[in-house]
Amino acid sequence: MTLLRVRNLRTRFATDRGDVRAVNGVSFDLAEGEILGLVGESGSGKSVTAMSIMRLVPEPPGHVAADSLAFDGRELLQLSEAQMREERGSSMAMVFQDPMRSLNPVLTIGRQILEVLRRHQKLDGPAAKRRAIELLETVGIPSAEKRLGAYPHQFSGGMRQRVMIAIALSCNPRLLIADEATTALDVTIQAQIIDLVKRLTRERGTSVIWISHDLGVVAGLCDRVNVMYAGNVVESGPIRELFHRPSHGYTLGLMGSTPRVDGVGVRRLTPIEGVPPNLIEPIKLCPFLPRCRVSVPACQATPPERRDLGGGHWAACLADLAPRSVAR
Amino acid sequence: MWSYLGRRLIQVPLVLLVVSLMTFAITRATPGDPVTIMLGMQTSPEAAKAMREEFNLDRSLPEQYGLWIAKVLTGDLGRSMRLNDRVTTLIAERLPISLQLASAGMLFALLVSIPLGVIAALRRNSWIDYLCTGYTVLGFAVPNFGLALILIYVFSIRLDWLPITGIGSSEAEAGGFWKHYSPFIIPAIALGSLQTAMLTRLLRSSMIDVLSQDYMRTARAKGLLPANIVIIHALKNAMIPFVTMAAVQFGYMIGVQVTIEYIFAVPGMGSAVLNAVINRDFPVIQGFTLVIAVFFLVMNILADMMYALLDPRIRY
Numbered sequence: 025m026t027l028l029r030v031r032n033l034r035t036r037f038a039t040d041r042g043d044v045r046a047v048n049g050v051s052f053d054l055a056e057g058e059i060l061g062l063v064g065e066s067g068s069g070k071s072v073t074a075m076s077i078m079r080l081v082p083e084p085p086g087h088v089a090a091d092s093l094a095f096d097g098r099e100l101l102q103l104s105e106a107q108m109r110e111e112r113g114s115s116m117a118m119v120f121q122d123p124m125r126s127l128n129p130v131l132t133i134g135r136q137i138l139e140v141l142r143r144h145q146k147l148d149g150p151a152a153k154r155r156a157i158e159l160l161e162t163v164g165i166p167s168a169e170k171r172l173g174a175y176p177h178q179f180s181g182g183m184r185q186r187v188m189i190a191i192a193l194s195c196n197p198r199l200l201i202a203d204e205a206t207t208a209l210d211v212t213i214q215a216q217i218i219d220l221v222k223r224l225t226r227e228r229g230t231s232v233i234w235i236s237h238d239l240g241v242v243a244g245l246c247d248r249v250n251v252m253y254a255g256n257v258v259e260s261g262p263i264r265e266l267f268h269r270p271s272h273g274y275t276l277g278l279m280g281s282t283p284r285v286d287g288v289g290v291r292r293l294t295p296i297e298g299v300p301p302n303l304i305e306p307i308k309l310c311p312f313l314p315r316c317r318v319s320v321p322a323c324q325a326t327p328p329e330r331r332d333l334g335g336g337h338w339a340a341c342l343a344d345l346a347p348r349s350v351a352r
Numbered sequence: 353m354w355s356y357l358g359r360r361l362i363q364v365p366l367v368l369l370v371v372s373l374m375t376f377a378i379t380r381a382t383p384g385d386p387v388t389i390m391l392g393m394q395t396s397p398e399a400a401k402a403m404r405e406e407f408n409l410d411r412s413l414p415e416q417y418g419l420w421i422a423k424v425l426t427g428d429l430g431r432s433m434r435l436n437d438r439v440t441t442l443i444a445e446r447l448p449i450s451l452q453l454a455s456a457g458m459l460f461a462l463l464v465s466i467p468l469g470v471i472a473a474l475r476r477n478s479w480i481d482y483l484c485t486g487y488t489v490l491g492f493a494v495p496n497f498g499l500a501l502i503l504i505y506v507f508s509i510r511l512d513w514l515p516i517t518g519i520g521s522s523e524a525e526a527g528g529f530w531k532h533y534s535p536f537i538i539p540a541i542a543l544g545s546l547q548t549a550m551l552t553r554l555l556r557s558s559m560i561d562v563l564s565q566d567y568m569r570t571a572r573a574k575g576l577l578p579a580n581i582v583i584i585h586a587l588k589n590a591m592i593p594f595v596t597m598a599a600v601q602f603g604y605m606i607g608v609q610v611t612i613e614y615i616f617a618v619p620g621m622g623s624a625v626l627n628a629v630i631n632r633d634f635p636v637i638q639g640f641t642l643v644i645a646v647f648f649l650v651m652n653i654l655a656d657m658m659y660a661l662l663d664p665r666i667r668y
């Protein structure tokens with residue numbers, strides 16, 4: 025069953041130099057219990073997409089529009105702020121990108137967990153405290169009981185990140201959005217968190233949007249992945265399909281490999297040359313064209329349409345990369 | 353924390369020593385002889401001589417200072433040359449009144465600046481924000497005695513709503529709540545206007561800063577109620593510099609409320625110092641200045657302590 029339906033999501037920010045189209049026509053579905061990866065270069069609109077779904081984009085300067093943004097059948101853009109407050113932290117939760125600054129410095133860790141439980145689950149007193157300790161233990165914080173009275177500055181970045189994850193999980197959300205949630209963590213803890221997320225989706229049917237730069241983590245965790253570029257999804261597909269047959273010039277670039285004409289991939293790690301387009305200017309052709317290494321003459325003439333590659337895999341690319349594969 | 357407090361307290365005597373030296377130097381360097389002023393021109397040389405001896409004015413300046421400071425260390429601030437009262441008695445009489453007035457001024461400043469600063473920050477660039485900016489500019493620009501005169505004219509003379517004088521008078525103290533406290537209203541507003549402006553501006557800017565922090569987004573992502581977000585998550589952070597500034601300003605107010613005490617005939621420290629200066633009443637000037645300095649220092653230390661108390665990141 026589809027939990028989240030996103031159709032033509034557009035988020036822009038008014039700035040002095042003009043409107044920045046940070047998200048420009050994103051569409052996807054997220055099923056119950058599905059883990060969707062969101063990958064893309066810095067500035068491609070991953071966080072803004074997440075924030076738009078949570079309706080946390082500050083308006084103004086931001087403005088969010090969509091043909092549909094339905095969570096569990098309800099159009100989020102039509103909910104009042106008060107209705108949204110009931111959902112946030114409860115049925116939909118988000119872990120933010122910067123753990124160092126996402127916790128309130130003057131409130132104890134315990135208080136910052138307890139307030140969500142009190143707000144959404146009407147849980148108070150010893151029961152709430154037990155639950156808070158349990159949550160901290162779940163995310164791998166040792167001697168959790170003692171840590172409740174600590175302040176964020178007494179925690180390392182990784183510990184704070186785990187507290188943020190504990191807060192997000194506290195009310196058993198149906199949708200969890202994790203924005204670079206494990207970036208600050210070392211490999212062991214990262215593996216723990218990933219196991220935890222997998223278990224949640226299996227046991228509770230939690231749906232997850234997992235934003236990450238780390239393609240390795242995405243490959244190991246997600247069911248499907250959306251590749252974002254310049255505010256749009258340029259390729260999407262089941263994880264095996266997409267990694268096996270990257271079908272957009274940008275995805276190829278992201279994977280750090282360039283296919284050779286004979287179809288045998290070489291593994292050459294090269295950062296993509298050039299810079300992403302200015303999001304203030306309207307984009308008519310393929311946004312990746314100026315940096316693309318596999319462009320074809322047709323790219324100069326028409327914008328690419330979604331090309332269905334079968335099995336839920338599609339790419340908005342005119343170059344026919346389908347038969348080639350990339351050796352990994 | 354405690355060792356920091358210890359280090360701060362050690363500084364206190366040093367600062368007081370400097371303050372006492374400077375006050376002493378200034379009183380002695382200002383032209384005007386207290387004995388002539390007290391006794392008048394026609395007094396007999398014997399009477400003048402006796403008075404000089406009584407107050408050690410016949411001795412050299414270092415001796416005068418030394419004798420005075422030695423007594424101060426025993427808790428004796430000497431006698432007023434004019435009133436013949438002990439300076440400590442005068443302080444005991446007048447300090448509470450000055451403290452009451454300063455408290456009233458600070459209370460006014462807090463009552464106005466907290467809501468105004470918060471609302472201006474929440475509704476940035478709205479009419480209430482502009483009102484707040486206009487108000488702070490006026491608060492900085494209009495001197496407190498000017499404001500005092502305007503308020504007297506409007507609320508006492510024209511509207512006859514509020515009394516002008518009466519602070520510390522036996523009549524007011526004997527009266528009911530209104531009679532007792534109404535004389536404080538105009539002087540408190542006039543006295544606190546500068547602090548109101550300062551604190552409003554500070555709170556507005558620190559609230560704006562706090563509201564843009566990432567943890568505020570986290571608070572919203574938790575679905576917390578707006579009142580909770582503003583009061584617990586934002587204000588608790590924004591209050592840290594605010595409380596510190598308020599404490600420092602409170603210490604400062606006691607020292608600068610001379611004009612207000614004078615205008616409203618308040619029998620406080622300020623008006624006593626003013627009279628002492630006019631009459632070159634050296635012991636009173638020196639003793640009162642010392643007490644005001646002590647108060648100022650204590651408030652400053654208290655401000656630092658509050659900073660550490662409110663901000664868990666600070667540990668001295």
Ligand SMILES: Nc1ncnc2c1ncn2[C@@H]1O[C@H](COP(=O)(O)OP(=O)(O)OP(=O)(O)O)[C@@H](O)[C@H]1O
Nearest residue numbers: 037039044046065066067068069070071072073303
């Ligand atoms: N408040 C804002 N005002 C103007 N532009 C904004 C604002 N917030 C985001 N943007 C722009 O939106 C674009 C997308 O930003 P976003 O944070 O979603 O990128 P991202 O994919 O999450 O990148 P990263 O991997 O670095 O986190 C960027 O170009 C950014 O400059």
Ligand SMILES: [Mg+2]
Nearest residue numbers: 070071121203
């Ligand atoms: Mg981001």
